[in-house]
Amino acid sequence: MLSDSERALARAVLIHGPISRSELTSRLGLSPPSLTRLAKPFLDRGLMVELDDRSDGSIGRPVRPLDVRPGLAHFAGVKITGEALHVVATDVRAGLLAYQEHPLGGRDPKGVAAEIARVVRGLGVDRIAGVGVSLGGAVRDGRVEFAPFLDWTDVPFARLVEAELGVPASIENDLVALAEAERWFGRGAGIPGFVVITIGAGIGYALVVNGQAVHSREAGVGLGGHIPLAASGPVCHAGHRGCAEAMLTSGSIAAQVSAALQRPVDYDEVLRLAAAGDPAATTVVDEAAAALGRLVAMAANLTLQPAAVLAGEGIGLFSLAEDRVRAAVAADRDPRAEPVRLYVDDSGFSAWARGAATVAIQDAVDRIDLDQVEQELLPTPAP
Amino acid sequence: MLSDSERALARAVLIHGPISRSELTSRLGLSPPSLTRLAKPFLDRGLMVELDDRSDGSIGRPVRPLDVRPGLAHFAGVKITGEALHVVATDVRAGLLAYQEHPLGGRDPKGVAAEIARVVRGLGVDRIAGVGVSLGGAVRDGRVEFAPFLDWTDVPFARLVEAELGVPASIENDLVALAEAERWFGRGAGIPGFVVITIGAGIGYALVVNGQAVHSREAGVGLGGHIPLAASGPVCHAGHRGCAEAMLTSGSIAAQVSAALQRPVDYDEVLRLAAAGDPAATTVVDEAAAALGRLVAMAANLTLQPAAVLAGEGIGLFSLAEDRVRAAVAADRDPRAEPVRLYVDDSGFSAWARGAATVAIQDAVDRIDLDQVEQELLPTPAP
């Protein structure tokens, strides 16, 4: 559909917000005439607008930055877990417009697709140009090859959702989707490479190198989860002592503190107790923070990427014990190496669904056909 | 110099050996007419030749595979350690023509460059079209930013070698160079991503993802070296117990066995003793093999790459205890994940210098100017 240069322009304007043609020349490696030529059809068809950046005092002709037309389209993102649908509506830059959580009725693929359609329609957001779905498991070409939490094998789920909802659907592994979201619109924007680590009910791991997310079939399996992080420490259900799952999942942390206090406490309460100075909770949280730092350092060392984005619904741990995490990262990092830059995405559960929406947005950009833009988008012709 | 398509053609022919135009169309995504057009200048100028692939029994017009002209040029590769120069001469595909090792006289950059020139000239290989140099440290744009073993800081070494030898010189970090060699001509050819782990006097680590070696400033520092691999075990000189350096370097392994046997033994003897069934040597070797497997598994897990190339002068350990290594890899790998494929480059020290030569070859390809091919290369014109 789009030529390479057109697609590069579309992506750059989408990602880097209002941006002048002259800055695009250096960013895309194209000449000023090419930018004029490439931008024209996007402007003519109403996909982009030209802002008039009133003089900012600098010398020379004022810039006319290009931007995506406001309200051009909306997208939906759905993260499926074993128990619930997390659903967002976003603008074209994956900005949050609405977020809802719905318990998952059944696990039948067609039923889940129908439920997604119902929930997305119920968000009350119009002009949804695409829907993205993410889940834990192996995904390829719109098919779910394997999803353990849903007991799915080789399900053409994108097609099912498209049939129910009537808009293009995309599907991707949840961690790859999150990495894409961080890379395009999130904490990782502008960074050529970084690791993504999520903590919460499980441990998630993804990787961006040379400006590309690693789409490995490995991504579906919890590979980061059983890295050993502490010689002593609790044992995960797979029998690894002190592994990432044992040290960092909210369930394991809550269980440790519950055992120490001899009463059931949940993860959020553990964080509250630790913040209030409770010794048992503080011990467990500190150990977890050290383990998180060790995991970050090891990932940074072995991927050769000096940056990490931390996310997931359990990431409150980080703000509570940031110093311990940073100290542990530094301890396992060669002092001659660049320090690891840490970025925290504390948007919790909705981050997963925003990741799904990002995949839908990416696919929508690749689907643009300048010859077939809907009539309603075109500026009203002069009478 | 070359257009993108010309460069892609040159690389594909170099890497994938004799290859037909029709296979190149699918590999490069170009049309048959383009292949005809692109290949012509390379053939006219004597850089490539057309093989006549005598009928192999298949139906249709026989293919005329393109290949690099035999004996087109030679390259030199030099790996500098703190004590010695390892020097190879290779053909255009980094195939070994000669290998020599020379003790390093001094560490003065200009003196080392002169020594390299002398040794390369002494290899007795004519038509050297480029020389590649690799060393441990941080390298960028032909400059050595930092090389701990040589005490160099910001040395424009490529320029020094060029001045001494009179041929284009390239310089790269030793592990990046090795990764490039494995990617183009070695065990990793055709694999989109893999980790490279070397064992020997030190532990080396490099990474190829999405068909590109990771050129990180991190590559210069021994990041893989201090990953913890065994809860008990010896302590490295940085004070880490059971880290990769403590478990896997030839010095540490020899020291452990020497202490157990109460007499000095070197690494090669350790391997011989273990092969002969000596219990002390076997114990240490088995522990090292398990540690190596754990390192491979961890790297594969965190880089999401299900393949590893093992190299380095100490890699004899692998063949001796391959089963233990494989068992340890499997133990630290999620059973649902793809098993890690292991490739062993047992060419020892020369592998490092071949890596350096590979970088010179890559740079030479990028330097090709079809308008300025030396006259001697042109086929003799009809009288």
Add this chain to the structure above:
DNA sequence: TGAGATAGTTCTAGCACGGAATAAAGACAC
């Protein structure tokens, strides 16, 4: 000996790109 298959070539039109010259629109000096 001709049909079929596969590889590669020639011819040609389209078109993406950048260089050169030009226009636009402000700041600043006087």
Add this chain to the structure above:
DNA sequence: GTGTCTTTATTCCGTGCTAGAACTATCTCA
């Protein structure tokens, strides 16, 4: 205010890369 300077963007046009269509080459097989 008017002219000069600076930076941004546009117009015009030649160059060169690309692929479609038609064609040629060279084999196998019946």
